[in-house]
Amino acid sequence: MDIELSPQDAAFRDEVRIFLRDHLPADVKAGAAATPSVFVEPEIGQVWNGVLNKKGWLGYQWPAEHGGTGWTPLQRYLFEKECAAAGAPNLTVLGLKLLAPVIYNFGTEAQKAQVLPRILSGEDYWCQGFSEPGAGSDLASLKTRAVLEGDHYRVTGSKIWTTHAHHANRMFTLVRTNTEVKKQAGITFLLIDLDSPGVSVRPILTNAGDHEVNQVFLEDVIVPAENLVGGEGQGWTIAKFLLENERGGSCHAPKLGYDLDQIETAAKLESDGKGGALSDQTDWRRRVAKARLAVNALEMIELKIISEIAKGRKPGPQTSLTKLLASNLRQDIDLLAVDLYGPAGLQLETARPLYGDNAPQGLHSKEAQVASARYLNSRAWTIFGGTNEIQSTIIAKSVLGL
Structure with missing residues (x-):
């Protein structure tokens, strides 16, 4: 479908189109076309992320003050449309499109300085720990428990359908910090290092034969209190914000x-x-x-x-x-x-x-x-x-x- 563009937006579209023609690696495009799953493997996705990051376009949905492009909503749309038309792989959505907006809207200055640049550089590969056995669509029923002990939380529970947890080194997750209040009010948003003692990842193979999702087990995992995003009990509000981006941000x-x-x-x-x-x-x-x-x-x-x-x-x-x-x-x-x-x-x-x-x-x-x-x-x-x-x-x- 064609829409009438201003001369500036038409020039922007053409710039993106030329860049994709000249810089989208043929093997990355072929790999994306031969990938059955929504998420391409890091060996493809991170290569393409690196190309865009070098150009300064990887954080295309982010505000400029947080390391992004500062593009208008229409420019972001044109970029996605040209990427799709060129056969480019889907970007690594979990850190780039879901976690990043949470961090620059709810995170501390220290969290912004640590998390956002490492998403762009590819140093951190994130997965999302929301769903649990018995708490999928009814996410508010999650049971993974986090107890504050001085300067850290002790986290116990499990997450399921955790996409690319076998590739990730970090996970943003929802945990229960209070069992005495309404279910939604007792949920908190934490950042967890997956190389921490007590973390294990078990693969789940789909009917198509893809290893895309996993179950993550957390057994007395120590998480620094500084990895709390927002305040205790604010996790449900943050999750709703994140899910709006997941459902309609692209x-x-x-x-x-x-x-x-x-x-x-x-x-x-x-x-x-x-x-x-x-x-x-x-x-x-x-x-x-x-x-x-x-x-x-x-x-x-x-x-x-x-x-x-x-x-x-x-x-x-x-x-x-x-x-x-x-x-x-x-x-x-x-x-x-x-x-x-x-x-x-x-x-x-x-x-x-x-x-x-x-x-x-x-x-x-x-x-x-x-x-x-x-x-x-x-x-x-x-x-x-x-x-x-x-x-x-x-x-x-x-x-x-x-």
Whole structure:
């Protein structure tokens, strides 16, 4: 979808486009295309982060005073859209987009000085410790306990579905510091070093064969009190702020549109079994058109939210709408990819990675090899960051007033 840009914004878009053309490494782009999961491996992601950091663009959502670009909301959108159109990998979201805004909004000056530069440099790789066994969508029921003992907290409990904990050296997490008050009021936000004694990480392999998530066990882990973000009991407020960024802080439509473009192009080369191309089949064209309209509608909603942010307003509960729509659309597009390649799209290679010199040989094409794994991985979209049911409830209460 094209929008009318000012000469300044058009020049900015062109600058980003040229930079991506000249500096996006071919092996990084190929690796991203052959990654079934949402998160690319650090060997890809950190390389791309480094390229952007050298340019000064990695903290593109951050204010300039905290080491970011200070770009306008529209410039951030244009940057994401051009990155998607170029096939660049997803950025390392947990530290860059989720933790960083928490630190520069709620953190101490010392925390800002320590945490933010190390996110940009790649010295710290963060994971998110929110969900627990029995406390996923009902996050307020979390039981991981942190007890203040002088100048440190003693933390005991476990976290689950912890993305990239096996790569991370640090984790931002929610813990319970008070059991005598309302559930939400007893939650606190802590930063934990994962190399601390008492921390162990157990892998969880998905149905697609990806090692993306883990369970993290915390057994009498000592955490310095200076790693408290905000005040005790402020964790729920910080978590809501963070989840708004997770659900609506990025533009989903450009990436979805890029993937749909790739499918449309590939369909011109795939047989419909009747002597023609799949792209000429009426039912196929109808499915693609329906997805395209949904992508365009989602982009308009995201642009409206960006417009509100540009006016100084918070994204608010509308982010639940974009999360809901993007999750369903992600699954629809990934199903299109499976159907595109017919029987070859059903192969499920569990070896990883699917890129590089040692990647396993696939049937038909690399895109066909990735299709089923990506489809299975994207089933998590309607769960992580708040399930579809949670998003629907938020929309019903906060947007529709039901």
